[in-house]
Amino acid sequence: MSNPESEIPAEVVIPPLDPSLLTLTDEEKTFLKHAISSDEVEVQDRIIDVQKRAYDKYPYPCIRGFHFVNLFMARNEIYPSVVAAGKTGNTLFLDLGCMMGTDVRKLAYDGYPASHILGCDLREEYIELGYTLFRDKDTCPIRFFASNVFDLPTSPPNTEAEAGKSLDITTVADLSQLYDSLTHIYTGALFHLFDKESQFGLAIRLARLLKRQPGAVIFGRHQGLEQEGYIDDHLGRNRYGHSESSWSMLWKEVFTEVEGDSFTERIVVKARLTEGFSKNTFLASRRTHMLYWSVQIV
DSSP: OOOGGGOOOTTSOOOOOOGGGOOOOHHHHHHHHHHTOSOHHHHHHHHHHHHHHHHHHOOOHHHHTTGGGSOOGGGSTTHHHHHHHHTTSOOOEEEETOTTOHHHHHHHHTTSOGGGEEEEESOHHHHHHHHHHHTOTTTOOSEEEEOOGGGSOSSOOOOGGGTTOOOOGGGOOSGGGGTTTBSEEEEESOGGGSOHHHHHHHHHHHHHHBOOSTTOEEEEEEEEOSSOEEOOOTTOOOOEEOOHHHHHHHHHHHHHHHHOGGGGGGEEEEEEEEEEEOSSSSSTTOEEEEEEEEEEEO
């Protein structure tokens, strides 16, 4: 399946980069000074350099808006409990669509064991640019790899031969190795790239990767709507926007399909729609709503 962000029509004028769009919270500044350099000028120079390299090949709004250094994962209400669970040591975390890997590096900084963290993106170039930004290719213990989630079958694999085997995450190179292995899954700005049917298929695949144990969580953020429907996309892409209520219904349907009706009593879905004006779209004044959400097994 293609990535809708790659389908920018030829007639669309790609806006030039604008360094004034780089706005960081105090938390982001503190982390980036720790992870990149104590010199604020050096931090900014590296961010802008990596942005230019990425934008030359992938002129996406999220890159123009510097979202690859914004700590959106930490803004989810369930994030503190995920970090606390990680500190127990019996967990495994995946950031699907990690881009340059800033969020997962912050996760490790906050205390989640880095050796229990995986970062996956469709594009290997983003992972390499993350190493360039943080200059930690030879030292970062987080396992990064490139894989396409839509290559996974939606039906359960035959895992009988793998039963009882422990997973060595240093060897993980494909999402197919992670069935029924993850306690925490994060997806940032991913679901809203697809139509309704594809979003359901994506959710099914994530459910297949999640362990069936109390406390296991899938969480994330993406563009949503007050009333579900197709997003008014200025690039003409076929993208669906869920509301708070329809998002909860989607996950109930997903776990009904993969585990049966009774299992839905074991999941708690939370969704909160925020609103604002996006600084980084091709049409800068377009109003957007972001859906912050979590799906937890209890």
